[in-house]
Amino acid sequence: MTTTDAPDTEQPTTHTNREAMSTEPANSPSAETSPRKRGRGYGALWAAVPRELGFLILTMPIAVVGLSFAATVFFTGVGLLALVVGVFVMVGAFYVARGFGTLELVRLEWAGRPRIERPDWARDGREAGFWRAAFVPFVDGHYWLYVLHTLIVNPIVSIFTWTVTIVWVSMALGGTTGWFWQRFIPESDRGFWLNEWLLDRFFPGNDFSYDVVAGERLLEFVLGVIFLLTLPYVFRGLTLLHEAAARGLLGAWRSEALEVEVAQLAASRGAAVQAEDASLRRLERDIHDGPQQRLVRLQMDLATIERRMERDPDAARELIGEAREQARETLDELRALSRGFAPPLLQDRGLASALESLASRSPVPVVFExxxxxxxxxxxxxxxxxxxxxxxxxxNVVKHSDATSVRLRVAVRDAGPAGHWLDLWVTDNGSGGARLEAGHGLAGLHERVLGLRGQFLVDSPPGGPTIIGAHIPFLPETPSVDGV
Incomplete structure (x- = not known):
């Protein structure tokens, strides 16, 4: 057995499948989709301008198309409700609104905004079958909110944001470049000069003498610079306005997330109960078939020895030797069964020392990381x-894998506010073919880990190698300080 101690940032050492040895399980909190990391500051705002401009410049055309299409189908269906066909036309309108709402969510992600959780349209099996899928929009509030967003909210918001976008871009570009290209445009008599009007308002009765055309160019340049400098803030604010509308109308409800969490907790609790029940039943069977039978025989042998001690001492001594062997075998079986329980070393020195001791007792050589x-x-x-x-x-490696070496790896990963993950990997070079099948040992481990709200991964192609990972979430315990 080889032990490797390393900081938690060290990568796994030599192995033929390093990707499979990653400590990031799929669907773990740290691997789930999360808001992309965005820089802070004015420079980061400018870096997002191209995407936000693309989002804002397309928002009104898309909103107008969505309004025209969805409104036509929806109100046609409303007008035909007296006929059966009107119901199906309205269902089509619901799905059209759902499509445009989903497009808005995708566009917001493309613009760099954090992902908004989508509704689970197929929750509770409500879209299973034609008739369910056809009539569920009438009772699912999400569909009505998507219709509201497509027909009313998004067109109004889009017209405002698109107009402000066009005005801001025009003023920023036109003002900062007008001094160059306006010289090529023939001048005509203008009855109004903004710079002259502003001077008259701020300085009534002034008799300033200056080139009014040059003053107008200078004023336009100053305004262009102001609009250009504020453009990233305006784009961000307009994009956030769309995000707020989408998050309020198009996102999943928190009550649904709570329902899913409750269901997961119930399933985890059930899996934990089943795993513990299976473990207790197996322990009871093992004790009954092993140590209990040996102890019964030992009791009978002792009774025989007691009867023969005076009449046949030689036979009694022979029986004593057999009884001693029975006691030794019983003790060995009890020790083997006790390995399923936490050893004192685990309580005294922690998980690392207990796993090191466990690896040292394995008949197959184990490299412990x-x-x-x-x-x-x-x-x-x-x-x-x-x-x-x-x-x-x-x-399982010793019994079933025909392996000649094993790697046992344990690490802790910080998942941020969600807590931490304990990652436990066991990799062997055996024959492979391990599967999660009901009634087998791996299935029991799978249920145990699920009961802890963790994940149990098995990668064991025929021919090996076999890679099994258990990933368990936990909240770190703060060590207590005496006297505090």
Whole structure:
């Protein structure tokens, strides 16, 4: 057994499949889609201008097309409600509004805004079958909100933002470049000069003598610079206005997320109960078939020894030797069964030391990579379950894999506000072919990890290698300080 201690930033050492050894499980919090990291400051605002301009310049044409198409279909369906066909026409309008609403969400992401969680249209199986899919829009509030966004909110917001965009871009570009291209335009008699009017308002009765044309060019340039400097802020504000409307009308409801979380917690609790029940039933069966039978025989042998001690001492001594062997075998079986429980070393010195000891007892050579920080803050329940999973996986390697080497790797990952993840990988060079099948050991481990709201990954192609990862979320425990 080889032990490797390294900081938690160290990458896995030599292995034929480094990608599979990544400590980032799919769908873990740190791997989920998250708002892209955006820079801060004025320069970052300018960097986003091209995308936001593309978003804003297209917003009104798309809104007008959506309004025209969706309104035509929707109100046609309303007019035909007296006939059966009107219902289906309205359903078509709902799906048209859903399409334009989804397009708005995609465009916002393209403009650099954080992803807005979409509604789960197929939740509760409501789109399973033709008739369900046809009539669910009438009772699903999301469809009505998408219609409201497509027919009313988005056209109004888009007209405003598109107009402001055109005005701001025109003033910024025209004002800063007008001094160059206006000289090529023939001058005509103008009855109004803005710079002259402003001077008369701020300085009544003045008799300033200056070139009014040059003054107009200078004023236009100053205004152009002002509009140009404020353009990133205006674009960001207009984009945020669209984002607010989309987040309020097109996003998933928090109540739905809570429903999903409750369902997941219920499933996790059920998986944990099933895993513990299966473990207890297996332990009961193992004790009944193993140590219990040996103890019954030991009791009978002792009774026989007691009867023969005076009449046949030689036979009694022979029975004593057999009883001693029975006691030794019983003790070995009890030790093997106890490996499914947390050893005292785990409580005294922590998970890393317990796993190191576990790896040292394995008949197959184990390379142990310890990437746990000195103060990991692992709760006791997480340590016990991680130890149990590692013990089961190493046992499976010995029994089923025909492997000649194993790599056991444990690490902790910071997932930000969501807490931390404990990553446990077991990789062997055996024959592969491991599967999550009901009633088998891996299925029990899968249920145990799910009960902890974690993830259990199995990658075991025929011929190997087999890579199994258990990823368990946890909130670090803060060590207590005496006297505080």
């Amino acid at each position: 310890n990437l746990l920080p000195a103060a990991s803050g692992l709760p006791a329940a997480i340590e016990r379950n991680a130890y149990f999973v590692a013990a089961e996986l190493l046992t």
